[in-house]
Amino acid sequence: MIRSLLSSLVLILLTAPGCSSLNSSLGSVADSRQCPKDNAARVVQRASVLGPQSTNEELACALRVLIASSDPKVIKSSLSSRLSLHLSEREVPGSERDRHIQQGIQQGENALKLGGDQDAAVHYYLGALMGLWLNDHPLDAGTMLTRVEKELNTASKLSESVDDGGPLRLLGMIYLKAPPWPAGMGDGDKALELLQKAATEYPQHPLNHAFYAKALIEVDDRKEDAYRQRDEGLKALQNDHWGQNRIIWQAEFDSLQKELAR
Amino acid sequence: MMKTNCLLQLNGLVLGALLSLHAVADPEPIVVCYPGGPVNEADANTAMEAMLRVIERVGEWPAHRFNSFFTADPAQCKSLMTQKKPAFAITSLGLFLEQHDSLPLEPIVQPRMKGSTSERYHLMIQKGRYPSLESLKGKSVGGTVFEEPDFLQRIVFKGTLAPPTFFHLEKSRQAIKALRSLDKGELDAVLLNGQQFDALPSLPLKSSLEAIYTSDAIPLMGLIADRNLSSLEERTDFARALEGMCLDVDGKKLCELFGIEAFVPIDKAAIDSAMALWKKGH
Numbered sequence: 001m002i003r004s005l006l007s008s009l010v011l012i013l014l015t016a017p018g019c020s021s022l023n024s025s026l027g028s029v030a031d032s033r034q035c036p037k038d039n040a041a042r043v044v045q046r047a048s049v050l051g052p053q054s055t056n057e058e059l060a061c062a063l064r065v066l067i068a069s070s071d072p073k074v075i076k077s078s079l080s081s082r083l084s085l086h087l088s089e090r091e092v093p094g095s096e097r098d099r100h101i102q103q104g105i106q107q108g109e110n111a112l113k114l115g116g117d118q119d120a121a122v123h124y125y126l127g128a129l130m131g132l133w134l135n136d137h138p139l140d141a142g143t144m145l146t147r148v149e150k151e152l153n154t155a156s157k158l159s160e161s162v163d164d165g166g167p168l169r170l171l172g173m174i175y176l177k178a179p180p181w182p183a184g185m186g187d188g189d190k191a192l193e194l195l196q197k198a199a200t201e202y203p204q205h206p207l208n209h210a211f212y213a214k215a216l217i218e219v220d221d222r223k224e225d226a227y228r229q230r231d232e233g234l235k236a237l238q239n240d241h242w243g244q245n246r247i248i249w250q251a252e253f254d255s256l257q258k259e260l261a262r
Numbered sequence: 263m264m265k266t267n268c269l270l271q272l273n274g275l276v277l278g279a280l281l282s283l284h285a286v287a288d289p290e291p292i293v294v295c296y297p298g299g300p301v302n303e304a305d306a307n308t309a310m311e312a313m314l315r316v317i318e319r320v321g322e323w324p325a326h327r328f329n330s331f332f333t334a335d336p337a338q339c340k341s342l343m344t345q346k347k348p349a350f351a352i353t354s355l356g357l358f359l360e361q362h363d364s365l366p367l368e369p370i371v372q373p374r375m376k377g378s379t380s381e382r383y384h385l386m387i388q389k390g391r392y393p394s395l396e397s398l399k400g401k402s403v404g405g406t407v408f409e410e411p412d413f414l415q416r417i418v419f420k421g422t423l424a425p426p427t428f429f430h431l432e433k434s435r436q437a438i439k440a441l442r443s444l445d446k447g448e449l450d451a452v453l454l455n456g457q458q459f460d461a462l463p464s465l466p467l468k469s470s471l472e473a474i475y476t477s478d479a480i481p482l483m484g485l486i487a488d489r490n491l492s493s494l495e496e497r498t499d500f501a502r503a504l505e506g507m508c509l510d511v512d513g514k515k516l517c518e519l520f521g522i523e524a525f526v527p528i529d530k531a532a533i534d535s536a537m538a539l540w541k542k543g544h
Binding site: 140 | 304305308309312316435436437438439442457458460461464465512515516518519520521
């Protein structure tokens, strides 16, 4: 029992969904009275500055405007999913985080329906949000994990470079952490291959190194190489433009340090 | 006023005392041992906690009645059993057999998977490459199941050989990796458990494989209890909770994740056979 129990249940993923009741009402983002006057076109124009260095209010207000828009160009973009992901990652697991995740997934699904299916970022952020949901609700893995894999695979085929190798990074972690064959899709070889590629071709993202280091330890017990990756990752983490993500991602390096110390 | 305050304080103290009688006691430990498991402790404990909450609900216990302690290391498992003194544990058959002499352990329920409460181990080779088990002496054998050498020797190979000395064992954390190596000819054989063997057809391998050795049926392990630390009522309650788990809405999801059809009362005859084989030794 232990084999099937643990190999099936242990999942640490980076995003999640699959919920049946998604709520994208305007009331579920920031109160409009707290938001400056804005419109979807202006939000889209400043998309590149909306991210880790934005405050929660900036993200929530921008998201509110995007959700209210009926412009198909806005709906089919990945921007609202990305902002939902940022907001979700800043929350601790609980109802508020669930709400952000569900909202982001709904936006991602809407984007796909309106022709965003050739946009790697739409698939990537949708997969990322779904994975975050599974992180918090592991019992949903049975129905969700295949969908997460599918979205990230599609994103990877369309463009690996989204979010600095994001599809490689997240897919690699799925294969590292998912129940290993035969219980699930977990595959150490695939994980190593994808995460090595992410760390090598997109070295600027700290988590590419952190996750590759974890794979090196967990698949091949290569601690020396893992230490090197950790150091590369910590160097990349010092970059100023990670904003609030630096605090969130430091936790990954802390957990990596524990694995290295074992 | 003072008299009223004193009365209030006294009532508060009494109320506090009463409440403390009904306060939730420290959670009871459940030790979970998964020798050679490809999971780390933090991940496994998170997963176990999710499962325990479901079991508690199905068994109508308060949440956090139980707390899990996981290890993939057999030596650490024995330490945990000694330190934590769990009334209930989930261990491998090998660890149960090893500790059975020193602790009054009793299997309570076991999982049924694909219609069976037992499995067989299979030693796989590239078809036709070796004529017999004996011809694999000194050859490289991969797999994920080498953490318990005594179990392999006494139960899987029925005392006919000692795998660590008979073969050149190459442990792998994932069976798929070992099978890919076998497929490429980098390994001479791979030892698979029942679940891995059953899933072989799903793997895109270039070579045909065959089993050069298949073990007898070995019982699947589920929950064990320490007879001295648990009452008959508690063992019955836990068994009932697990037996009902796959019928519960959330429990069903867990069971489906694990590939478990149901938890059923232990097949005592199968356990007794395993114990007899274990005692027979080398």
